[in-house]
Amino acid sequence: MLKQTPLNAKHREANAKLVDFSGWEMPIHYGSQIEEHHAVRTGAGAFDVSHMLPVDIKGEGARAFLRKLLANNVDKLQTTGKALYSCMLHEGGGVVDDLIVYFMTETWFRLVVNAGCAEKDIAWMEEQRNQYAPGLQILPCRDLAMIAIQGPKAAEKFWEALPGSESETKAMKPFTAIVIGTMFVARTGYTGEDGFEIMLPAKAAPYMWQAMMDAGVKPIGLGARDTLRLEAGMNLFGQDMDEKVTPLESGLAWTVDLKSERDFIGKDALLRLPVTRQLVGLVLQDRGVLRGHQKVFTAKGEGEITSGTFSPTLNVAIAMARVPVGVNVGDEVEVEIRDKKLKARVVKYPFVRNGKALV
Numbered sequence: 001m002l003k004q005t006p007l008n009a010k011h012r013e014a015n016a017k018l019v020d021f022s023g024w025e026m027p028i029h030y031g032s033q034i035e036e037h038h039a040v041r042t043g044a045g046a047f048d049v050s051h052m053l054p055v056d057i058k059g060e061g062a063r064a065f066l067r068k069l070l071a072n073n074v075d076k077l078q079t080t081g082k083a084l085y086s087c088m089l090h091e092g093g094g095v096v097d098d099l100i101v102y103f104m105t106e107t108w109f110r111l112v113v114n115a116g117c118a119e120k121d122i123a124w125m126e127e128q129r130n131q132y133a134p135g136l137q138i139l140p141c142r143d144l145a146m147i148a149i150q151g152p153k154a155a156e157k158f159w160e161a162l163p164g165s166e167s168e169t170k171a172m173k174p175f176t177a178i179v180i181g182t183m184f185v186a187r188t189g190y191t192g193e194d195g196f197e198i199m200l201p202a203k204a205a206p207y208m209w210q211a212m213m214d215a216g217v218k219p220i221g222l223g224a225r226d227t228l229r230l231e232a233g234m235n236l237f238g239q240d241m242d243e244k245v246t247p248l249e250s251g252l253a254w255t256v257d258l259k260s261e262r263d264f265i266g267k268d269a270l271l272r273l274p275v276t277r278q279l280v281g282l283v284l285q286d287r288g289v290l291r292g293h294q295k296v297f298t299a300k301g302e303g304e305i306t307s308g309t310f311s312p313t314l315n316v317a318i319a320m321a322r323v324p325v326g327v328n329v330g331d332e333v334e335v336e337i338r339d340k341k342l343k344a345r346v347v348k349y350p351f352v353r354n355g356k357a358l359v
Contacts, residue, residue: 005050006145006202010209014219021222022116024051029221036224037312040191041355044151045220046212051115054141054184054199055122062109065133066101068264069125071247073257077103083175083188086255087247088121089266093273094243095250097121098235100188102177110177110184112146112197114237128265144184145205149212150195150220150228152355158196161211169196190225192232192353227309230318233281233350239292240279240306240320246270249322251279251349277322279306281349283359284317284335286342291319295336296344300324305335313352314359320349 002025011018016027027048029036039045057066066074072086082103088096097117102110113121118140125138149158159166168180169187174194177186184199200208213219226236233251235241241250248256248270258270282305284290290308297303303323311318319335327333329348334341347359 003051005048006205007048007050007147007209010206011048011219016219016221019222022051022114024115026051027219027221029223030219033221033223033227034312036218036220037227039218040151040193040220040224040228041313041352042152043218044149044153044157044195044216045218045224046209047148047150047220047225048146048209049148049197050145050202050205052146053113053115053118053121054144054146055111055113055125056137056139056141057109057111058137058139059107059133059135061133061136062107065129065136066109067262068132069128070101071256071264071266071270073260073262074101074103074109075260075262077101079176080104081176081178083177083186087241087252088124089247089264089270090243091266091269093246093266093269095237095241095245095247096124096243098237098241098252100186102186104177104179117237141199143202144199145202146197146199147205147208147212148189148195148197149217150189150191150193152193154193154195157212157215157217160215161208161217190232190234191228192234192350193228193355227312230307230309230320231311231313231350231352233320235320236307245322246273246275248275249277249279251320276325277303278325278327279320279322280327280329281347281351281359282308282319282321282333282335282344283314283347283351284319284342284344285332288317288337288342290317290335290337290344296321296323297334297336297341298323298327298331300326303327303333311351313355314357318351319344
């Protein structure tokens with residue numbers, strides 16, 4: 001039996017095509033994935049992301065625990081509401097999951113983890129808590145729903161849907177969060193556009209969703225969410241990184257703090273293991289579509305596409321690929337598509353941010 005979010009009835013009302021996503025019944029699109037993609041790049045779209053799990057870390061020593069648990073350094077978080085993107089690694093340096101952590105007080109940090117990893121993540125955190133911080137509370141917030149509103153008009157539409165919220169949220173900078181009543185509002189997202197991610201009580205979610213629809217916000221499915229995040233050069237767990245690959249070979253070295261003396265789980269492995277591969281962007285020069293697991297042939301050896309799609313914004317096939325170190329931006333490579341080798345150009349991603357083509 002698939003799990004359902006508090007917005008399942010709303011998706012059905014909108015004739016969404018529902019699919020199994022990590023054990024959840026989720027909308028893949030509401031008619032046209034391409035139109036939904038463009039709606040976010042040019043206006044505002046709403047995503048049901050209630051399958052993702054907020055997890056509160058509460059108690060004395062919360063910061064010290066997260067200093068050990070996460071590859072990025074939570075000591076960067078000194079202002080209430082400030083957020084940080086990080087990977088959580090195992091001892092071998094592979095990625096258990098990637099997440100966002102919000103600092104609210106010294107005894108309350110909130111993490112948001114991926115749907116497919118949620119139960120594994122909780123078990124991993126509890127195992128580490130029992131070893132390093134036995135008195136700490138790890139509290140999965142299963143009673144919360146989560147709605148993302150994204151796009152260049154997301155802020156004005158959010159303020160229209162929730163009168164009075166403008167005064168509270170207008171001054172918010174990216175990667176910050178505030179609490180408004182029973183809502184946790186973060187200026188974060190997974191699209192490369194401005195917007196908010198709102199965590200709120202499950203019973204209130206349908207009303208918030210409807211208010212956004214009434215304000216002219218378009219409902220957006222997981223299909224467009226994937227093309228948007230890939231254009232924005234954002235990694236997807238299970239494709240661009242996983243437990244077998246370190247963040248240093250996944251384009252995520254910027255999220256790993258190896259400079260400070262702080263020790264964290266997986267640090268020894270990262271310092272010890274050679275980095276022989278890197279994540280790069282590809283733009284296909286020939287006609288075709290780039291997909292995950294297609295082979296990439298370079299002058300330095302073989303690689304593989306981790307995520308690929310047809311970019312609705314650029315009107316060309318794009319991908320992220322793990323290739324040998326030494327392959328450089330501007331190089332021409334070949335991708336094997338249906339037994340044919342097609343030419344592609346190595347580029348620096350992101351491909352699109354804030355509606356603008358960057359390649």
